[in-house]
Amino acid sequence: MNHYVDKNVKLKRTLTLAPVVLIGLAYMDPLVVFDSYGVVAQETKGHVPLSYLVILVALLFTAYSYGQMVKAYPVAGSTYTYAQKSIHPTVGFLVGWAVLLDYLFLPMVNFAIGSAYLSAAFPQIPGAIWVLLLAIMITTINIFGIKLTANMNTLFVTFQTLVLVVFVGFMIKGLVNGLGSGTLVTLDPFYTPDIDVSLILTGASILCFSFLGFDAVTTLSEETLQPKKTIPRAIFLIALIGGLLFTCTSYFLHLVHPNFTAFKKADAASLEIAKFVGGAFLYSFFLSGTMVAVFSSSLSSYASASRLLYAMGRDGSFPKAFAYLHPKWRTPVFNILLIGLISLTAVLGELEVIYSFISFGALIGFLFVNFSVIAHYYWRQKQRGGMNFIRYFLCPTIGVMLTLWLFTSLHGSAMLLGTAWLVVGLLYSAFYLKGRKPVFELDIS
Template sequence: MSATSAGPAGATGSGPAEPSGDLSAYGYTQELKRGLSLRNLVVYGMVFMVPIAPFSIFGGVFDASRGMVPLTYLIGFVAMIFTAVSYQQMSRAFPVAGSVYAYAGRGIAPPVGFLAGWAILLDYLLVPTLLYVIGANAMASVVPVVPQQVWIVAFVLLNTVVNLRGVETTARANLVFLAAQLLVLAVFVVLAVVAIQRGVNGAEWTTLPFYNPAEFSTPLVFTALSVAVLSFLGFDAISTMSEETTGGNRVVGRATILALCVVAFLFVLQTYLASLLHPGMTAFPDADASNNAFYDIGRMIAGPWLQVVIALAVAIGAAVANSLVAQAATSRLLFSMSRDRQLPAFLRHIDPVRRVPQRAILLVAGISLVLGLFFVGQINLLASLCNFGALSAFLLLHVSVVSHYLLRRRQKTYGVHLVVPVLGFAIIGYVLWNADVHAKVGGLVWLAIGCGVLLLLRRMGRSVSFEATDSLG
């Protein structure tokens, strides 16, 4: 099950040599199966972010930004690219599973790593739940006679079976789901361009969705950004697969940047076209119109069939494709924290055949099922809580870059290791400051609980030391 022989972790007499990023330098052995290429990771990140994510929240972002949805996503991309670069730098330095938990723990201090892991755990534990609820809500618009709870149970069972079959099965499923989403998006883009050319609903080509001087204000855009940023969350999860990649410790960083850039372009393109189809509008008349905005646009440009296709794409993209990779990422974070004795030891169990964190996968499935059934229909609350957890962890990620490269290693690389993380920290901090008040209260309560757990672990003598901290970056 694990590589225990001398030399690079996982190397054997009959198999290929282990890629750079030998886990023995960090006090670990190679237990998870390495089978993911750069392409697999880019697909994984894109599926997690969901190329058609704006379909489900377009109306909300439109209202919050007074019609400047593509501008909001552009700013979101700028905000996230700084964070993606910080992930790239830390994944090169520490190519281990655990994402920001491992980076902050090794780059700053173990207790900070625990709090970073605890913060993003709020995001990772709730994201699958949120996606199941979104998918069930979308399916209810297509098949209203089936209760949403039934859809949630079906989605959880399907994703759990796929994840338990191994990382290669998950990668193949990701490729299929991504192709399906891109096909639906391509159909929408073509039909939307034709509709705009024909002047459907008074549409015409204009740059007002990018900048409307009559409505623009910095607080307005950043408030909208706190909603839109949810669509970008997921590129960070690529780093949770570090111990399952081939090709060296730089692959994770490249995949993170590539996935974010491609998805950002798709977000801006689809929201620009959708915004043009509502000329002169700065807000939808009511909540129902806002929630169903993209579905109604599909019906406007092609008829009821496209409305149904978009709804099905949202359901499958969120509750199957996105939830599949979310469950995988969350299980790897739980595995990493339990391996360092920060969570119960049973979560570090690796299936001897499939070489996946079996018990962590099953725990995530159980939590998602219970929470999904409890929070049916409460999409906005779940979304805001997910945002707080991820963005709080991103703040600590940026600090870890400065701490590791400039303070510990005393490098003079001030551009990528000072300017980038400082700008990323400032933007993420501003978004957090403008986040929903319920999200801030709930998130702070979660962090307070994390501090209590940390103190309890220290009293029990289970604080992690990260003694083997050699850096490859």
């Protein structure tokens, strides 16, 4: 059974801070703020920027906890490894199982969105053809190595940022010329007398999936130079940059189109706004940016999902075939192909169900990385005096409380589907793993 694992074939360290940050931002997708804006604007009654600030504050504490755990375990398994090593192997497996909801289903979401846009532009071509073409291209690029993925994402994130800047520029020009609210400065997106805190939290819980990039890059620790130094910095920068971009962009979206009840189609509200402020040019330019975003987010989510499966296969939680690395390309080829096959189910649609899965899995991961800091540093290593109390107990405890707060705002379908997924994982753990400890121990000294 162990012939799949050649310990002489390892993931190749090539990544520095900048490409890691770019992979994380690509995973988050700088343009995702436009995809979810209309729905969340109606959910929060026009307070989308405030919801982004709430989730940003909450996740900066969790980002700090990720940074602390990367220093302890700079390996490819992310939250799965942290909970496994710091709390208990079974807990670690269940956390990894939950986080797989994010990693495995995000490419499917991207392909479904991409297929929808391309089908609208070329109605004579069936949507299934676009899904197949996207899956083939993304799978092939990921197989040929993380460096190629990083280089592609550098180009894509640059273009997405350009689209974002142009869109915001058109909105500012429109506001100066009297469109929408006709002002550049107002507190309305953040506070109005009729504000409902529960709706703000519901909006924040929906938006949490937008921040998955800072978590995803922890799976690249074994392919990053000086991971104990580079990954924590990247995590914080990804969360902060992404959060500020989302907050500022949604702020201008509200100002230029304050009547959030007037959208013809909430999930395509940004296309309406693009045409409203920039005509056919901005409409087409924004559409091209959205397709690039689909491509770059898919590249990054493939990379992260395949590394998590690799880590779980390497230590025996999954069959050893998941731990295979191609001797030349140093990539987990079988895992990448499997993700490609799963992503083909995008032809079935049902995006609301997939989004529910993603939100549940994300918050489970955020919750347990905070628990892992407390378990590893505060309880196991007994680092409790002075600033250590703040670093290893107070900050992660705040992260736990904020994450639980967001959990209470999840829709019932997310809780039901997520719980069912965890029950399946628990049964797998009980009857296949039978409580055995991981068989692979990586030297991280």
